[in-house]
Amino acid sequence: MRVSKSKFIAGVQCLKRLYFQVHRPEMAAGSSEATEAIMEQGHQVGLVAQKAFPGGVLVAADHEHLDDAVRTTRELVVNAEVPAIFEATFEYGGVLVRTDVLERRSRAGYRLIEVKSATSPKPHYAYDIGIQKRVLSGAGVNLEGTRLMYLNREYVFDGQEYDVSRLFTIDELTREQTISDAQISSRVDQQLRVLGQPTPPDVKSGKQCIEPVLCEFYEHCNPDLPSDHVSLLPRMRTENVDDLLASGIMSVHQIPDDFLLTATQRRAVDAVKSGKMWIGPELTGELTTLRFPICFMDFETIFPALPRFAGMRPYDHVPFQWSVHRQERTGAPMMRYDFLAESASDPRIPFLESLCQAVKAAGSIVVYNQGFEASRLDDLARWLPEHRSEIAEIKARLWDLLAVIRRNVYHPAFGGSFSLKRVAVAILPDMNYDGLGVTDGNQAGAAWGRLVDAATGAEEKTQLKRALLQYCRQDTIALARIVEALRGGVGLTGVPTATVKSETA
Numbered sequence: 001m002r003v004s005k006s007k008f009i010a011g012v013q014c015l016k017r018l019y020f021q022v023h024r025p026e027m028a029a030g031s032s033e034a035t036e037a038i039m040e041q042g043h044q045v046g047l048v049a050q051k052a053f054p055g056g057v058l059v060a061a062d063h064e065h066l067d068d069a070v071r072t073t074r075e076l077v078v079n080a081e082v083p084a085i086f087e088a089t090f091e092y093g094g095v096l097v098r099t100d101v102l103e104r105r106s107r108a109g110y111r112l113i114e115v116k117s118a119t120s121p122k123p124h125y126a127y128d129i130g131i132q133k134r135v136l137s138g139a140g141v142n143l144e145g146t147r148l149m150y151l152n153r154e155y156v157f158d159g160q161e162y163d164v165s166r167l168f169t170i171d172e173l174t175r176e177q178t179i180s181d182a183q184i185s186s187r188v189d190q191q192l193r194v195l196g197q198p199t200p201p202d203v204k205s206g207k208q209c210i211e212p213v214l215c216e217f218y219e220h221c222n223p224d225l226p227s228d229h230v231s232l233l234p235r236m237r238t239e240n241v242d243d244l245l246a247s248g249i250m251s252v253h254q255i256p257d258d259f260l261l262t263a264t265q266r267r268a269v270d271a272v273k274s275g276k277m278w279i280g281p282e283l284t285g286e287l288t289t290l291r292f293p294i295c296f297m298d299f300e301t302i303f304p305a306l307p308r309f310a311g312m313r314p315y316d317h318v319p320f321q322w323s324v325h326r327q328e329r330t331g332a333p334m335m336r337y338d339f340l341a342e343s344a345s346d347p348r349i350p351f352l353e354s355l356c357q358a359v360k361a362a363g364s365i366v367v368y369n370q371g372f373e374a375s376r377l378d379d380l381a382r383w384l385p386e387h388r389s390e391i392a393e394i395k396a397r398l399w400d401l402l403a404v405i406r407r408n409v410y411h412p413a414f415g416g417s418f419s420l421k422r423v424a425v426a427i428l429p430d431m432n433y434d435g436l437g438v439t440d441g442n443q444a445g446a447a448w449g450r451l452v453d454a455a456t457g458a459e460e461k462t463q464l465k466r467a468l469l470q471y472c473r474q475d476t477i478a479l480a481r482i483v484e485a486l487r488g489g490v491g492l493t494g495v496p497t498a499t500v501k502s503e504t505a
């Protein structure tokens with residue numbers, strides 16, 4: 001049996017994951033558009049990294065021709081004219097690896113370079129590099145060193161061409177980032193042994209199901225829990241859940257009064273036990289700080305690894321859409337405003353200028369998770385300093401509904417989560433996210449990528465535009481209606497109405 005580098009890494013995360021990948025691949029959740037976008041992004045980063053090694057030769061081969069790739073690599077390794085090999089392919093001891101860059105350092109000596117689209121080294125990269133070193137050494141390659149090449153978050157793109165010498169950081173591995181060959185060998189032996197067994201290894205679900213990456217068999221190993229399960233309390237630590245389960249306590253209803261919980265968790269327990277929404281004594285006071293005209297605002301962004309426009313750094317957010325619902329005074333109709341960039345050109349100026357118009361002279365600007373919108377406004381102020389004062393004005397008016405809810409509200413149906421979707425559906429029984437073409441931020445980013453792609457047909461573009469507008473509007477109408485429901489719940493007069501009367505696109 002032959003294991004690839006990616007399977008070896010999967011096996012380091014979880015032996016059962018490796019077993020399923022090899023023997024039960026049909027059980028894996030299908031890869032989403034967002035996952036595919038991340039993979040494509042990694043591929044693009046790899047291609048740009050290759051520019052740092054002029055004259056390098058690519059070993060092009062698909063998965064069905066890896067033996068050809070091994071043969072081609074062998075020829076290139078002994079060719080002293082070749083300064084670097086991309087995707088060099090080696091096999092040794094039942095493991096096959098393809099290396100990002102193999103840079104010639106002397107006539108017969110090479111440096112192995114692993115390219116990552118991250119902006120800092122991660123502990124699990126040690127296995128990634130360790131397995132390659134083992135295979136290359138076993139295959140007879142004289143390795144004079146190994147390096148990690150990753151994106152430099154401080155690099156600022158000039159909008160013309162990437163300066164690869166500054167876009168990337170190339171680091172030597174520290175001792176902590178290095179795994180001994182003996183450890184790698186023992187992992188390989190263990191993995192090959194497990195793969196030879198007739199049944200999957202008995203591995204309990206745990207942190208490894210989501211770290212370092214979300215396992216594609218997550219739903220298989222982690223079926224839906226009952227809504228009163230002890231793990232569905234806010235920020236519940238794994239050790240606390242394990243303690244309760246070990247005592248035979250699975251339901252929140254059984255948690256003893258003296259079990260150590262945070263104040264938020266205790267409120268959640270009380271809400272679940274009583275079946276009623278908990279409302280804190282400060283809620284009324286906080287809601288009375290809202291000032292008309294009230295705007296309910298939401299941004300959508302993508303954050304590409306490779307900076308897209310001048311002034312941007314790796315992973316800076318490109319703001320491509322906003323939605324605002326605005327109400328001038330108590331009882332007035334809700335006005336709807338939108339912006340959606342429909343081409344691949346730089347959207348920052350039209351995004352900001354249209355936003356400034358929509359929220360002009362606003363009182364409170366209600367957002368959900370203020371840190372996100374505030375950071376995007378800071379980015380815009382950095383890129384467009386001529387708009388600094390308008391941006392500061394908007395920032396000063398932000399009013400964070402998430403923070404207010406965290407402090408003052410818990411509904412039994414929150415299930416431990418304060419996400420806007422969970423809160424909206426719990427508080428507003430008729431709120432429904434079914435049937436939306438886009439249902440989360442990742443999907444929105446992927447949909448926008450297709451919307452601005454010249455290769456996308458007109459009909460699909462129309463559908464994508466409609467889905468994106470619906471999705472972002474749904475979030476701002478949810479903000480308005482949650483505020484309305486909370487104000488009504490505490491008996492505040494002059495409840496704003498969330499009825500949308502007209503729109504401006």
Ligand code: SF4
Binds near residue numbers: 016
């Ligand atoms: S979901 Fe968790 S336990 Fe199951 S295979 Fe994946 S990592 Fe292993």
